[in-house]
Amino acid sequence: GQQVQQSPASLVLQEGENAELQCNFSTSLNSMQWFYQRPGGSLVSLFYNPSGTKHSGRLTSTTVIKERRSSLHISSSQTTDSGTYLCALERGGNKLTFGIGTRVLVRP
Amino acid sequence: GPKVLQIPSHQIIDMGQMVTLNCDPVSNHLYFYWYKQILGQQMEFLVNFYNGKVMEKSKLFKDQFSVERPDGSYFTLKIQPTALEDSAVYFCASSHGTGDSGNTLYFGEGSRLIVV
Numbered sequence: 709g710q711q712v713q714q715s716p717a718s719l720v721l722q723e724g725e726n727a728e729l730q731c732n733f734s735t736s737l738n739s740m741q742w743f744y745q746r747p748g749g750s751l752v753s754l755f756y757n758p759s760g761t762k763h764s765g766r767l768t769s770t771t772v773i774k775e776r777r778s779s780l781h782i783s784s785s786q787t788t789d790s791g792t793y794l795c796a797l798e799r800g801g802n803k804l805t806f807g808i809g810t811r812v813l814v815r816p
Numbered sequence: 817g818p819k820v821l822q823i824p825s826h827q828i829i830d831m832g833q834m835v836t837l838n839c840d841p842v843s844n845h846l847y848f849y850w851y852k853q854i855l856g857q858q859m860e861f862l863v864n865f866y867n868g869k870v871m872e873k874s875k876l877f878k879d880q881f882s883v884e885r886p887d888g889s890y891f892t893l894k895i896q897p898t899a900l901e902d903s904a905v906y907f908c909a910s911s912h913g914t915g916d917s918g919n920t921l922y923f924g925e926g927s928r929l930i931v932v
Contacts, residue, residue, distance in 0.1 A: 739919060749853075749905055751923035753817075794859065801872050802847055802911055802919055806859040 711735050712797055714807035721785045721814045729780040729810045731795035738798050740771045740778045745792040745809065754780070754793075785814045818842040822908050822924035823890075829931055834896035837927045839908030841891055847913040848891045849921065850883065852876060854904045862906075865891065866913070898931045905929070 715730045731740070739758035743751045755762050755769040757778065762769050766785075771778040778795055792811050796804040821840040829835050841848050850862040863873040865883055880899070885891040891910075895902055905926040911919055 741920065743923070748925075749928070750925035751907065753920055753922055756920040796859075798919065802849070802864060802913065802921065803861050803872060804851075804859075804921060805861070808858045 711805050712807040714810050718811040723814055723816050725785050727782045729793050731778045733776050733797050741796045742769055742780050743794040787814045787816050790814050818922045820910055820922050820924035822927050826928045831931050832897045835898055837893045837906050838890040841910030842922055845910035845912050847911045849909040850893050851907040852904045900931050903931045
């Protein structure tokens, strides 16, 4: 089965709303990385987060290894946050296994 | 932030022809990767490369695929011959590879390959 499962599959927000994206993994890992994939396809690294909580602007990532989950919180969403959010687990050798992503649409 | 450049951004090629995708990784990075994403599907690992050698490759990295980085220039992915199922976006990535955040991968914008 899939090693990395993301939920929800898609999300529609009104600008200003908060959102929580989940990533669950079925295997042990060395680290977890979150990416933002623009509608055109390019990837932006958001967080390298093997454990604990990290903040970057309006984004917060929390990884709990023993529960095999990681979350990405978006606060005060903006229309420019629209796109796909990918989580990826790294088990060794910097080889990433990606989830299918959560598509986020923020309406003005 | 650090930039990985990929050339070409798009290419349409006849089945059976050869294609070379070029990647200019972040300047002080030591580890290089190729990933493949078919439209609507998840990103999948193809290969990683360090110190002039392939370290690991997935089952998607067919015999028709090869990678190299001659003399520290572009890191290339060559497909010869191409097949229809090779149509996808190919993403190059690099990492410094040491330390905590040194394992962070930085991705290029992708090369969209269409095999007809």
